[in-house]
Amino acid sequence: MKPMPDKVPTPSDLLIDVQDLKVSFQTDEGLITPVDGVTFQVRKGKTLGIVGESGSGKSVSTRAMVKLLPKNAIVNPDSKILFYGNGNGTCVDINRLKANSPEIRRIRGGEIAMIFQEPMASFSPVYTIGNQIVEAIRQHRASGMSPLASTATVGSQIMESVQAQKKMKRNDARDLAVEMLDRVGIANPGMRVDQYPHELSGGMRQRAMIAVALSTHPKMLIADEPTTALDVTIQAQIIELIRDLQKELNMSVIFITHDMGLIARVADVVAVMYLGVIVERGRTDDLINDPKHPYTRGLLDAIPRLDRLDRRLTPVAGDIPSPLERPPGCPFHPRCPERRANLCDREMPGRTQMENNRFVRCFLYA
Amino acid sequence: MLRFLVHRIFGLLVTMFFVSIMVFIIMELPPGDYADRYAFRKFSGTGVNVTQGDIDNIRHGFGLDRPAHIRYAQWMTGILTRFDFGESFAYETSVNHVIGQRLWMTLAILYTTLILTYVLSIPIAIYAAVNRHSSVDYSLTVVSYLGLALPNFLLALVMLYVSVTVFDTSVGGLFSPEYEKAPWSLVKLGDMLQHLIIPAVVLAWSATALQLQTVRATMLDELNKLSVTAARARGIPEWKVLMKYPARLAVNPVVSTIGFDVNRIFSELPIVALVLGLPELGELLIQSYLDLDMYVAGAILMMLTFFIVIMNFVSDVALAALDPRIKLSGV
Ligand SMILES: Nc1ncnc2c1ncn2[C@@H]1O[C@H](COP(=O)(O)OP(=O)(O)OP(=O)(O)O)[C@@H](O)[C@H]1O
Numbered sequence: 206m207k208p209m210p211d212k213v214p215t216p217s218d219l220l221i222d223v224q225d226l227k228v229s230f231q232t233d234e235g236l237i238t239p240v241d242g243v244t245f246q247v248r249k250g251k252t253l254g255i256v257g258e259s260g261s262g263k264s265v266s267t268r269a270m271v272k273l274l275p276k277n278a279i280v281n282p283d284s285k286i287l288f289y290g291n292g293n294g295t296c297v298d299i300n301r302l303k304a305n306s307p308e309i310r311r312i313r314g315g316e317i318a319m320i321f322q323e324p325m326a327s328f329s330p331v332y333t334i335g336n337q338i339v340e341a342i343r344q345h346r347a348s349g350m351s352p353l354a355s356t357a358t359v360g361s362q363i364m365e366s367v368q369a370q371k372k373m374k375r376n377d378a379r380d381l382a383v384e385m386l387d388r389v390g391i392a393n394p395g396m397r398v399d400q401y402p403h404e405l406s407g408g409m410r411q412r413a414m415i416a417v418a419l420s421t422h423p424k425m426l427i428a429d430e431p432t433t434a435l436d437v438t439i440q441a442q443i444i445e446l447i448r449d450l451q452k453e454l455n456m457s458v459i460f461i462t463h464d465m466g467l468i469a470r471v472a473d474v475v476a477v478m479y480l481g482v483i484v485e486r487g488r489t490d491d492l493i494n495d496p497k498h499p500y501t502r503g504l505l506d507a508i509p510r511l512d513r514l515d516r517r518l519t520p521v522a523g524d525i526p527s528p529l530e531r532p533p534g535c536p537f538h539p540r541c542p543e544r545r546a547n548l549c550d551r552e553m554p555g556r557t558q559m560e561n562n563r564f565v566r567c568f569l570y571a
Numbered sequence: 572m573l574r575f576l577v578h579r580i581f582g583l584l585v586t587m588f589f590v591s592i593m594v595f596i597i598m599e600l601p602p603g604d605y606a607d608r609y610a611f612r613k614f615s616g617t618g619v620n621v622t623q624g625d626i627d628n629i630r631h632g633f634g635l636d637r638p639a640h641i642r643y644a645q646w647m648t649g650i651l652t653r654f655d656f657g658e659s660f661a662y663e664t665s666v667n668h669v670i671g672q673r674l675w676m677t678l679a680i681l682y683t684t685l686i687l688t689y690v691l692s693i694p695i696a697i698y699a700a701v702n703r704h705s706s707v708d709y710s711l712t713v714v715s716y717l718g719l720a721l722p723n724f725l726l727a728l729v730m731l732y733v734s735v736t737v738f739d740t741s742v743g744g745l746f747s748p749e750y751e752k753a754p755w756s757l758v759k760l761g762d763m764l765q766h767l768i769i770p771a772v773v774l775a776w777s778a779t780a781l782q783l784q785t786v787r788a789t790m791l792d793e794l795n796k797l798s799v800t801a802a803r804a805r806g807i808p809e810w811k812v813l814m815k816y817p818a819r820l821a822v823n824p825v826v827s828t829i830g831f832d833v834n835r836i837f838s839e840l841p842i843v844a845l846v847l848g849l850p851e852l853g854e855l856l857i858q859s860y861l862d863l864d865m866y867v868a869g870a871i872l873m874m875l876t877f878f879i880v881i882m883n884f885v886s887d888v889a890l891a892a893l894d895p896r897i898k899l900s901g902v
Pocket residue numbers: 230231232237239257258259260261262263264265266275277463528
C-alpha cells in the first residue's frame with residue numbers, strides 16, 4: 206500500500222473522506238448513473254446515517270467504498286475514497302486500488318466490514334456459522350491476538366501479521382469465533398458455532414453476522430439496513446448491540462436505512478440521499494429539529510408520532526423515477542411541493558453551506 | 572449422517588426386492604417359453620412329429636414346469652448366496668459366463684461416459700458463468716445447442732468413420748486384437764481407453780450439452796447470492812470465494828441427476844453399441860428377451876436397474892454431504 210501524502214489538512218479524527226463519488230452501470234437499456242457526485246466524511250468512532258427511499262443509491266455508494274460492485278459498474282476515476290486507516294495522518298485512495306488486489310482485500314473485511322439486510326441470505330447455507338467466522342478471522346488476523354483487544358494494538362498486530370504472513374491456527378480462530386458469538390449475545394455459543402444458518406432464528410443470525418463482521422476488529426462497519434428484516438424488539442436489541450460494540454472498539458459506523466425514526470436514534474450525522482445525490486446533510490439534532498430540504502421534511506412528516514419504528518416510508522407523494530429517466534435540474538422537482546418553475550426543472554441546485562458543517566441542495570436556500 | 576445412511580441403504584434393499592419381482596414378472600409376460608422355442612428350433616423342418624409330451628419333457632428338463640414363485644425363489648437364492656444368475660438356455664452355459672465380459676464392457680462405457688461428461692461440463696460451465704458474455708460463454712451456448720440437436724447414432728457413425736479413416740484405430744470390442752488375451756499392463760489399459768473413448772464421447776455428447784446449461788444457469792444464480800457478496804466483503808480472495816460458495820452449489824443439480832444420466836446412458840447404449848459393434852449388455856438383453864432366454868434377460872435387467880438404483884443412492888448420499896439442509900429434512 207502506498208500512503209498518499211496528506212495534501213489538504215484534515216482533522217485528525219477523520220476516518221474516511223469520500224469525494225465526488227460517481228458510479229454508473231452498463232445495462233442493456235444503456236448507461237445509468239445511480240450515484241452521481243456524492244461527498245461525505247465519517248469521523249473516528251462516529252456514526253453517519255444515510256437515509257433515502259429505495260433506489261436512491263445508498264447500497265451502491267457504500268459498496269463502491271470497498272470496491273464491492275459487480276463487473277458492469279464503472280466508478281468515475283476522478284472520484285476519491287480517502288481512507289485514513291493508518292492512524293498516522295496519511296491516507297489511501299481506495300478508488301485507486303486495483304479490484305481484488307491484496308491491498309483492497311486487506312481493507313475489505315479487515316478494516317471496513319459490512320453487514321446486510323438479509324441475515325439469512327448473508328450466510329451460505331452449506332457452511333456452519335463458525336466456518337464463516339473462522340474464514341474471516343484467518344483471512345485477517347494473526348496468531349496470538351486476544352478477541353477484543355484495544356484497536357490500537359490490534360491494528361499494529363494486523364500490520365505485523367500481514368508482513369509476516371502468519372495465519373492464525375484453525376483451533377485458535379475457532380475459540381475466537383466462540384468468544385465473538387458470546388460477545389454478540391448468542392447463548393450457548395459453543396454449540397451455535399457448529400450450527401448451520403437455518404438452525405438459528407432471524408435475530409440470532411443478524412447477531413452472528415455482526416460477529417463475523419467484527420471478528421476482525423474493523424475500524425468501520427457499514428450496516429446496510431441491518432434491521433429492516435427484523436421485528437421491532439429484535440431491531441432495538443441489534444441497534445443496542447451495534448452501539449455497544451462501536452464504543453468498545455472505537456469503531457465508525459455507516460448506518461443505512463429507510464427509516465427516519467431509526468436514524469434519529471443511531472446517527473451523529475445524517476445524509477439524506479435522493480436519486481444518487483445527497484440533498485441535505487447535517488448533525489442529526491439540527492436535521493431532525495429543523496429540516497431544510499423539502500424531501501427531508503417529507504421524510505420526517507411521514508413518521509407516525511406514536512409508533513414510529515416499524516413503518517416503511519411512503520413519504521412524499523409521487524413515485525421515484527427510474528434511473529433511466531433521471532429528471533433534469535433538481536432531481537426532486539417532479540415531486541417537490543415547493544418547486545420553482547423555470548428554475549428547479551432546469552438547473553441543478555448547488556450546495557448551500559450552513560452552520561455546524563451542514564449543507565442543503567435546494568434553490569430555496571441558494 | 573449414519574441414520575441417514577442406514578435409512579437409504581434400507582430403501583435401496585427394498586427397491587431392489589421390488590425390482591427383482593417386477594423383472595421376474597416381465598420375464599413371464601411373453602407368450603410361450605423357451606421349451607416351445609427349443610422344440611420349434613430343433614425339430615421344425617426335420618419332419619419329426621413333436622407331441623405335447625415331448626415339449627413337456629423338454630420343459631421339465633429346463634425346470635420350467637415348476638410354478639413361477641418356486642422358480643423365483645430358486646433364482647433369487649442362487650443370486651444372493653452364490654452370485655449365480657442361473658443357466659442360459661440358448662448358450663447352454665451359465666448366465667454369469669454369457670454376461671461376464673459384456674458386463675465389464677457396459678460398466679467401463681458407463682463410467683467413462685459419466686466421468687467425461689462431468690469433467691468437461693462442470694469446469695467449462697463454471698468458467699463460462701464467471702466470465703459471462705465472454706467468447707467461451709458464447710461458444711458454450713452454440714456447442715450445447717448442437718449437442719442437444721444432434722442424434723447420437725449419427726454422431727457415432729461420424730466418429731466411426733473418422734476414427735477408422737483418420738486415426739486407423741480398430742473399433743468394436745474393448746481391445747485391439749493383439750491385446751485381447753494379453754495380461755494387464757499400462758499399454759493394455761491405454762488400448763482399452765482408446766476403445767472406450769468413442770462410445771463415451773458419443774454417449775456423453777448430449778449429457779454434456781445438458782449439464783453445461785444446467786451448471787451455467789445454477790452458477791449464474793449462485794453468483795448473485797448475497798452470501799457471495801458477503802464473502803467478498805470479508806476480503807476473501809476471489810478464486811476462493813468462487814470455489815467455496817457458488818461453484819460448490821452449482822454442482823448440486825449435476826449430482827442430483829447422476830441416476831438420471833445412468834438411466835439415459837443405458838437406454839441409448841444399445842443403438843450406439845450396434846453402430847459401433849460393441850458387445851455390451853443392452854443389445855444382448857433385447858436379443859435374449861426376444862429369444863425367451865429368460866434368465867439372461869432377467870439377469871441383465873436386474874444388473875442395469877441395480878446400477879441405476881446404486882447410482883441414485885450415490886447421488887443421494889453425495890447431495891446430503893454437499894448440502895447440510897438435506898440431512899435434517901430428508902430423513
Ligand atoms: N448491478 C447493477 N446493475 C444495474 N443497475 C444497478 C445495479 N445495482 C444497482 N443498480 C441500480 O442502482 C440504483 C441504486 O441502487 P441501490 O441498491 O444503491 O439503492 P438503495 O438506495 O440501496 O435502495 P434500497 O433501499 O432498496 O436498498 C437502483 O436504481 C438500481 O436499479
